[in-house]
Amino acid sequence: MADIVQFENVGLRYGAGGETLSDLSLSLEAGGFYFLTGPSGAGKTSMLKLLYVAQRPSRGVIRLFGEDVVTMPRAELPALRRRIGVVFQDFRLVPHLSAFDNVALPLRLAGMDDDAVAASVHEMLDWVGLTDRAAARPATLSGGEQQRVAIARAVIARPELLIADEPTGNVDPEMANRLLHLFDGLNALGTTVLIATHDLHLMGHVPRARTLRLARGRVSDPVGALRHPPRVRA
């Protein structure tokens, strides 16, 4: 399998402080299922930001889908971002839009016609159990419902790479399992999945998943206990 993500000696520094991420070198295979774990403050969210191109690194090279995103012109980023689905830790739903319209956003941005959008969104809302909440604004949704809307929005356009930051943090175990099955199903269809989580129970549900452990801004496998450590590039 070809690598869909490549990090080479990537460093990230905010302002004049120390490096949040240091010498990150790793690669993710296309079609792989990965968990990203590590203690709070280890740099997981910063690494995810680099992956969904919300941030450029201070140094190093990042290739997504074989393209160097560090030097990529701004005008080419939207097309690249449409290949990536993101579930943000804080959901980042658009407050003035209904659940339906939030989920529909990626399809509308891609120029899909309204009928096709409606069919896809209803199917997706049904999948995450929010059909009866389609017209609700985010402020009237519970934390778990907002999280499901965020997940539906991230996956509706069938992204090639799905990045999720603590996607099951606000849902009950049953819904967490359903969502994980959704991710699993997408992965089976070829989507590369990377989930940042602290939930060891969740990680146990996907036997073929590989785990990246991030500590103090570096990818590591300190005790050798993690399954399938990532292939680290020399």
Added chain:
Amino acid sequence: MIPRPLDRIVARLLGRAGPLPQPRIAGPMAALIAIMVFLSVLAGAAGLGLAGTSSALDRQMAGRVTIQIVAADPAVRAAEAAAAEAVVRRLPQALSVARVPDSEVASLVQPWLGTLGNDLPLPALIDVELADGGVPTLRRALRPVAPSALIDEHARWLGPVNRLVSALSGLAGALVLLIGIATAATVVLAARGALDTHRGTVEVLHLLGATDRQIARLFERRFALDALLGGVAGFLAGVAVLLMLGRLVVAVRSDLLGTTVSSGSGFALLLTVPLAAALVATVSARMTILRVLRRML
């Protein structure tokens, strides 16, 4: 928040409102544009009216002269006037010749002298319109037949008035331009504010793969709508004031002021003011939003 009916109708007319809140009608931006358009319509109407006055003055000045026969003896005056009129009519440079009736001359001084003017030796007047360069020829032709004739060139006393009117007309045009610039500057500030207010949404849209143009279009719509509604309101208010002023001007019965009331073509020009305001607001908003977005990743 339940959108107000007018907001809903407008949103329907413009299509889906998009990820930004539905625009509120009669918000501060619409009110500001209304005021700007109102002032522009007044300044524009003044400029157009003054330009019309200037043209009228130009026409009046171009070769217009009044011959005054000032002989004190009524018989001599009448004879000189008749001879002068006959001579002038034969001049090839004379485009029009009109003897001002004595009764009209008397009525001209009547407001100041009352019936006393009837006993005074008032000059005989002949209005003449000459082709370019006709005044020296007229002077030479009159000298032998009407020695008491004085030639009053209108350009001599209307020139300064015309220069003042032209300057005021230019000033009105400059005011319209300044109001346009102020409107654009205000829209730039408002667009930056709107972008700051919705920065979170804009970031999400970017991360979902929205292009700068797609995002800018959302803001453009809002500003275009505000500008259009404000522009129409300001235009209607301006026209109402102009119509009211027009009535007052008619009551004054001044030829000079009368030309400041807009003609049909002037009105059509004023009609472009709200459209221009909408265009300025939309383009300013678009350029501002795109410039700010380019600084984001």
